[in-house]
Amino acid sequence: MIRNLGYACINMHLQKSKITTNRGMKRATFLAKGLPYASELALKNVIDLEKVIIWNEENDIKFFRISSDIFPWCSEYEFTQLPDYHKIKEVMERIAYYVRLHKHRLSAHPGPFNLLASPNEAVVKKTLIELENHSKVFDLLELEESVYNKINIHIGATYNNKELAANTWVKNVRRLSDTCLSRLTVENDDKASMWSVKELYEMVHSQCSVPIVFDYHHHSFCTGGLSEFEALQTATKTWPYDIIPVVHYSEGKSVHLNDSTIRPQAHSELINGPIKTYGINVDVMIECKGKEQGLLNFRKSILLKD
DNA sequence: CCAGGTCAAGGGAGT
DNA sequence: ACTCCCTTGACCTGG
Numbered sequence A: 001m002i003r004n005l006g007y008a009c010i011n012m013h014l015q016k017s018k019i020t021t022n023r024g025m026k027r028a029t030f031l032a033k034g035l036p037y038a039s040e041l042a043l044k045n046v047i048d049l050e051k052v053i054i055w056n057e058e059n060d061i062k063f064f065r066i067s068s069d070i071f072p073w074c075s076e077y078e079f080t081q082l083p084d085y086h087k088i089k090e091v092m093e094r095i096a097y098y099v100r101l102h103k104h105r106l107s108a109h110p111g112p113f114n115l116l117a118s119p120n121e122a123v124v125k126k127t128l129i130e131l132e133n134h135s136k137v138f139d140l141l142e143l144e145e146s147v148y149n150k151i152n153i154h155i156g157a158t159y160n161n162k163e164l165a166a167n168t169w170v171k172n173v174r175r176l177s178d179t180c181l182s183r184l185t186v187e188n189d190d191k192a193s194m195w196s197v198k199e200l201y202e203m204v205h206s207q208c209s210v211p212i213v214f215d216y217h218h219h220s221f222c223t224g225g226l227s228e229f230e231a232l233q234t235a236t237k238t239w240p241y242d243i244i245p246v247v248h249y250s251e252g253k254s255v256h257l258n259d260s261t262i263r264p265q266a267h268s269e270l271i272n273g274p275i276k277t278y279g280i281n282v283d284v285m286i287e288c289k290g291k292e293q294g295l296l297n298f299r300k301s302i303l304l305k306d
Numbered sequence B: 001c002c003a004g005g006t007c008a009a010g011g012g013a014g015t
Numbered sequence C: 001a002c003t004c005c006c007t008t009g010a011c012c013t014g015g
Helices: A027-058 A085-101 A121-140 A162-173 A178-183 A197-205 A228-236 A291-305
Strands: A002-008 A063-066 A105-108 A151-153 A184-187 A212-215 A246-249 A282-286
Touching (some): A002 A291, A027 A085, A063 A282, A085 A121, A105 A121, A162 A197, A197 A212, A212 A228, A228 A246
Parallel strands (some): A212 A246
16 A cells, blocks of 8 residues: 655755755866855755755655755765854754654665775775765754665666675675664666666675665566566565555656657656555655656546545 | 756766 | 766856
């Protein structure tokens, strides 16, 4: 059964009035303008995050993915160094209270450059810092230390040796702080050569408690020999018994537009469903270009059917 | 104001 | 060897 529907990072409606949480800048600008400008953008992002979350509550949406761009270039400094840190913290505390009051579920999805299985130690170190920074944002929001508020990544590579890559990934996961690790999840990939739910279960989850996020669309490109139901069941049973597992749902743009030249992995504007849960309770993160519009549209379509 | 070229990162796949 | 893509397009410059 679908419990909560969520959407990722951008609110299309609010964005029209310049309310956005991912103001950033190019490297050159960061080098030229430094911390004061990073701080200015971060404060604006955080102020707008509050607006987005309030909008979510008013529209009965209690599940949202926070943009990784909320603190621009944050791998280059400590949050406390930002000139506006106290103002930022104040807003974050207000959001924290609101989120707790209205029982919102927040998550994050650090990008494809986060590679814990890399044989390159410099890459791993950067990844560890990036993941810890996501966790620090969650700390500012006073989010609980569990996969209720997940920080989700992919393994992202195989280095021609999945066994070794899985072992390296698990070894490096243990270098994270307990807080960060308590929030970490790992997701199945959208390419046949990469990581299926089956492989994540057998090679990764068997060695560490990190739960598996099941992505329906990705699964269709990388089944690992499991049916949709089997993969969903395998992934969701890796979650703590008292936390509703999160799954990701999207549909192919090429299917929606009936255009085979579009790569099949690309996401459609809206989604039609059905989202088959096979009786399993899940919170569904909807990934479509239309963001919250896709969620609202889909929710309306379910209500009409019932 | 707008279109379009450009933009941190690692790795894999396609040309 | 080069280019595109990925979580999530957005920044920024030149016209």
